[in-house]
Amino acid sequence: MAKKGLKRKQKSEVVKEEEPKVVLPLVRRSDEPVTKKAKWINRERVLVFATRGISFQHRHLMKDVIKMLPHSKPAHKMERKENLFVVNEICKMSHCNKCILFDGRLQRDLYMWFSNCPDGPSIKFNVESIYTSAELKLTGNCLKGSRPILSFDNSFEEHPHFSLLREMFTQIFGVPNHHPKSQPFVDNVLNFSVLDNRIWFRNYQILNEDGAIAEIGPRFVLQPIRIFKGSFCGETLWENPFYVTPAKSRRLLKSKKDDKYANNKIQRKAKKTKELLAPFRVKPENEIFRDGDIKDKAKRILLSKKK
Template identity: 85%
Template structure:
């Protein structure tokens, strides 16, 4: 009986302690017009799925890891087979509870295409990635804390054309870290800059050194050339197509043709030089004719006059 009474007393003490912990202790002095402090909520539930297909090179993989480090609200996934249809990516996003997607599509271990998609309704944008420099390759002095929220800086040219305004909205939703995200830090220490030049979008990442505006580049660097904008997610109508886009295979072929033309031109020039030498009159060295039999002075005068007439 004594043991049962002890157990009951212990339970009663534990319940009293729990009730005391749940009570909210109000301050002794408080103003009547002071607003009640509310706990900040994580309202923006944007999640980005970042992964690649089989066939990307080591440099493309390092770039993908750099982008994942920049986005605390990003999720990674295994590589996708090239044989599968791109529409499967929407199902992968649904399984991972993500509503945005960045897909790295590699070709021939040298060409990289990047997809930005709003899953599952769209739109989706296909880019050709050029001039890739990862943060490990650059070895720059800038640095930022992992998980910090970046400022997004856009060029004025994003307001000039409707396709660039759509791209800006997509970049804001993907690269903008949601406020009060569990994995994010509650401060800003870097800037993601997007600028348009030569029908391409140049990406740069800078560290904010001082309040005066001093910055230092962190990395990575890459250039996005937009190819097409689709109405759906990895499918649908083509809303816009880049008229200035040239495929990487075509550019390589043009460079080869230029080298071939250079070789043929050199060959033609050598042949023309040889024919010119054959057609030119044969000139005897003047020393040979001077030291033959006869008057040396008269022969010298004759050779000088002959050379004057020739030139």
């Protein structure tokens, strides 16, 4: 048995020595370059969540924003009692360096926070004229996960606070190249324009290469309130002098309506007093059928009218 085992080993060694070695060529014959795996360099992650107390419309808007950002990460609702500085810890645990917080009040007013966690800056907006993509029912449509083109108005270059807002929107809404959840094409445009000290947001689909577009949705208007140096805290770098709170604007509208009702009431009362104080004017035609000659009375009335 031992001799047979030795013979087998000797035969295998001979076979191994006889096999020729395959040497790969140093130069490739094909002109095509070697396919390399694309690097995902930009590691921006955006945490998108809300506080308790937002309405269904605000929740639908938040879902539309999450659909537009493939590099976003949703989270559970935050309690209103907690301090906003806790958001930095939530972002750290979620491995996110940007944050969009939807803060609802009385299920009527909506505020949006855009923050660079944890160093800052952070910006607080009041959201107006909200129309979700489900409400609009527009013809435009884009594929999920596509990278958008960010279009900014020339007004963003006029003031320093608008240039800061532009940089913040670029970092948050700009989808990183070669992101695992993104698609390798561009088929929509996110437009930011400034009008009446507000930022108007629109989302368009690119139909053709000649520049034809169709609106997708959602629509909303951002009114900047304050810019803070830190993330959800710190020194106020800029404050909007034209900002009026929604509660105050509703109070002013109500006072205008109350003033209008009070003026109408005063006018009605003045009209009644005027009618009471004015002397009662008797028509001369009514005296014809009283005692006396009717022809003579008619002649007198005609003469008085001629005069």
